[in-house]
Amino acid sequence: MSEDPALGDVLDLLSDEYARDILEATSTRPMSAQELADECEMSKPTVYRRVERLQAYGLLDEQTEIRTSNNHYSVYTATLAEFSVALDDGSFESSLTRTDDESFPGEGEPDTADRFKRMWEDL
Numbered sequence: 001m002s003e004d005p006a007l008g009d010v011l012d013l014l015s016d017e018y019a020r021d022i023l024e025a026t027s028t029r030p031m032s033a034q035e036l037a038d039e040c041e042m043s044k045p046t047v048y049r050r051v052e053r054l055q056a057y058g059l060l061d062e063q064t065e066i067r068t069s070n071n072h073y074s075v076y077t078a079t080l081a082e083f084s085v086a087l088d089d090g091s092f093e094s095s096l097t098r099t100d101d102e103s104f105p106g107e108g109e110p111d112t113a114d115r116f117k118r119m120w121e122d123l
Contacts, residue, residue, distance in 0.1 A: 005057045007094040010083060013057060018042055019050045023059065023078045030063060030075035051076055058098065 004010075013019050021040040025031055031039065036047045054060035059080040064072050082097040 004094070004096045007085065007092055010057065010094065010096070011085075013053055013059070014083070016050065016053075018046055019054055022047065022050050022054060022076070023080055026060065026076050027078040027080075030065075030077045032065070032073055032075050036076070059096075 018040065021042070022036055025036055025039050033044050033047045033051065036042075036051075037044045040047070051060060051062075055062065059078065061077045061079050062074050063077065065075050066072055079098045080096065081099045082095075084095050086093045
């Protein structure tokens with residue numbers, strides 16, 4: 001995502017308790033949909049709906065966990081580090097700071113080690 005989403009869209013998303021719970025849980029460690037459902041006490045369909053919205057705004061990253069038994073699954077990690085709103089000269093200004101700019105094209109080039117890690121994770 002090359003540009004921050006509109007202030008109203010982010011406020012709407014963050015006003016959702018389930019979305020906030022998912023961000024809080026995934027800010028400490030990557031979690032699967034089942035882990036999120038258990039941790040946040042919500043159904044898996046609710047988890048998937050919120051995950052989709054959070055990903056659409058670049059606030060949640062998805063990675064594939066590889067298992068030798070070929071039962072691969074996705075885990076999610078919060079990418080939102082900070083969201084701020086300021087009122088200056090009669091208008092609102094907002095900004096998002098993400099923890100992992102490399103996953104958002106146009107916002108910084110990842111170094112070689114990071115590119116290799118992401119390539120390996122995507123296999």
